[in-house]
Amino acid sequence: MNKRNKDRLYADLKREILTLELEPGANLDETSLSAKYGISRTPLREVFRQLAGDGYIEIRDNRGTIVSPMNHKSMRDFFMTAPLVYASVSRLAAQNARSEQIRDLREVQANFRRAARSGSVEDLVFWNDRFHLAIGEIADNQYLMPSLRRLLIDHARIGQTFWRARNAEMRQRIETAADQHDRLIDAIEAGDEETAVALTLDHWALSRDHMEMFVRPDPLPIPSGFAAAEVE
Amino acid sequence: MNKRNKDRLYADLKREILTLELEPGANLDETSLSAKYGISRTPLREVFRQLAGDGYIEIRDNRGTIVSPMNHKSMRDFFMTAPLVYASVSRLAAQNARSEQIRDLREVQANFRRAARSGSVEDLVFWNDRFHLAIGEIADNQYLMPSLRRLLIDHARIGQTFWRARNAEMRQRIETAADQHDRLIDAIEAGDEETAVALTLDHWALSRDHMEMFVRPDPLPIPSGFAAAEVE
DNA sequence: AGAAAGTAGATTGTATACATATTGTAGATT
DNA sequence: AATCTACAATATGTATACAATCTACTTTCT
Known part of the structure; x- marks a missing residue:
């Protein structure tokens, strides 16, 4: 029953990449991973190919496999693209939702x-x-799903700090996000497209404001002696 | 130098799928394909995994690999989603284009x-x-690209008949499409986002009108004796 | 006769050994 | 001393043999 181990490897890598346990750009060693999961390199490499297709990792010819890197450009693209895709997806969800899907969604929530x-x-x-x-x-739109999946990977990674509540204000933000989830479910259930889109954009704005703070934090105070130094 | 054969297999399968030489739903046999291309099943299966990630084929556990199928729902999704993604991509292209990219684009054209x-x-x-x-x-947006790629696969397959010019009117359509390409290049080069988007939507509407004719053709004339029969 | 169960053949999935490519290091050369 | 080259060590890529699974057909039982 090595299918089990293969599936576990696939799920574990996904989770570790989303939680930054595996950092962007980190190298993935075939030999040690196959030993760790008790499978040979053949199925392991198939898992790699699949994760590469999903956008989690990058396979470079003869030069090993790394966790998909993130840089300034990917942040820019991310903030630019996410609202478009998320809003469109919410709209379609409001159009299509079936009662048992709503039930599952509430379960996740x-x-x-x-x-x-x-x-x-x-x-x-x-x-x-x-x-x-x-x-x-x-x-349920096979053409939007690939982009949504790709966005969600980096949403999890960029938004990591969002969930690391260190004070009352941040705990309040998480609470707000959770409330927005509930209202979004209601709008989708009611088939109310416009509200679903509006809530999605609100929800997105909340995350973005916070995330941007970590991506581009306030500069450290500059000691007087270095006041003329250039800061990038 | 079997890397060559592997790359050839990858490119050939893509082309054959786009041109419908391999029909949607067609079965892909590992043994015969690996023999045909002179490579073993191991690298062949990696090519499969990659094509599956791109959306060209579907790998079903223990049940073989098939060319991604198309059905009524995928047509619907396609017509619904393509304008959004194509327009967004054109807008970004107009924002980012560099002169040597324009040169390459004109080469393709x-x-x-x-x-x-x-x-x-x-x-x-x-x-x-x-x-x-x-x-x-x-x-150059890594988050939109996955959906664009997926759309282009089915654009090629659905639009197949568009290019099969059988009369003067259809040849004229192809001519119009080619002119739109030229004007789109100009708009992108000029950085004129709005015109690029408008041209993309025009270009899209031209394809769509034609494609829909083949997807949902005019019903055959009904012989008088069957006039009361239900037609779906 | 029809349904269920068993079995042979074919196909997919995995392990291992081997081939090829890359990277780092030591020694030679300028 | 710096650079280049040769070679060893390591990692990636492929072929082949074998194991597990599925499919279709035959046999058995009611």
Whole structure:
């Protein structure tokens, strides 16, 4: 039953990449990984190929495999593209949702709430990802899904700090995000496209404002002696 | 030097799928393909995994590999999603284009014109695909690219009949499409986003009207004796 | 006769050994 | 001393043999 191990490897790598346990650009060693999971390099390499197709990793000919890197440009592209795709997906979800899908979505949201109470960053990242992926599945559009999946990978990675609540204000933000999830579910269930889109953009703005703070933090105060130095 | 054969297999399968030489849903046999290309099943399966990630084929556990199928729903999704993605990509291309990219794009367009003159359907499909892919590369947005790629696969397959000019009117359509390509290049080069978007939507509408005719053709005339029969 | 169960053949999935390419290091050369 | 080259060590890529699974057909039982 090595299929089990192969699936576990696939799921583990995904999770470790989303939670930054594996950093962008980190090298993935075939030999040690295959030993760790008790499978040979053949199926392991197939898992790599699949993850590369999903956008999690990059396979470079004869030069090893790395976790998909992130740089300034990818941040820019991300902030530019996410609203378009997320809003479109929410609209389609509102058009298509079936009652049992809403039930599943509420289930995911319950797990998200639990993670918020327990304060586990890893769980919050995981269930937030699942929440938005579930909406994507309700939207059920094979042409938008690839971009949504790619966006969600970096959403999880960039947004990592969002969930790491260190003070009351940040805990409040998480609470707000959770409330928006609930209202989004309601709008989707009601088939109210416009509200779903508006809520999605609000939800997005909340994340973005916070994330941008970490991407482009306020500069450190400059000691008087270095006041003329150039800062990049 | 079997890397050559591996690359050839990858390129050949892509082309054969885009040109419908391999029909949607067609089965891909590992043994015969690996024999045909003189490579073993191991690298062949990696090519499969990669093509699956690109959306060309589907690998089903223990049940073989098939060319990505098309059905009524995928047509619907396609017509719904393409304008959004194509327009966004054109806008980004107009924002980012660099002169040597424009040069490459004109090169592709020249090949497209040649194919139009020669009347080779296969070449028209291929170069039209390349043209829109090149615009995607100019847009240079890793989050939109996955959806654009997926759309272009089915654009080529659905639009197959568009290029099969059987009369003067259809040849005129191809001529119009080629002119739109030229004007789109000009708009992108000039950085004129709004015109690029408008031209893209026009270009799209031209294809769509034609394609829909083949997807949902005019019903056959009903013989008088069957006038009451239900037609779906 | 029809349904269920078993079996042979074909196909997909995996392990291992081997081939090829890359990287780092030591020694030679200028 | 710096650079180049040769070679060893390491990692990636491929072929082949074998194992597991599925499919279709035959046999058995009711």
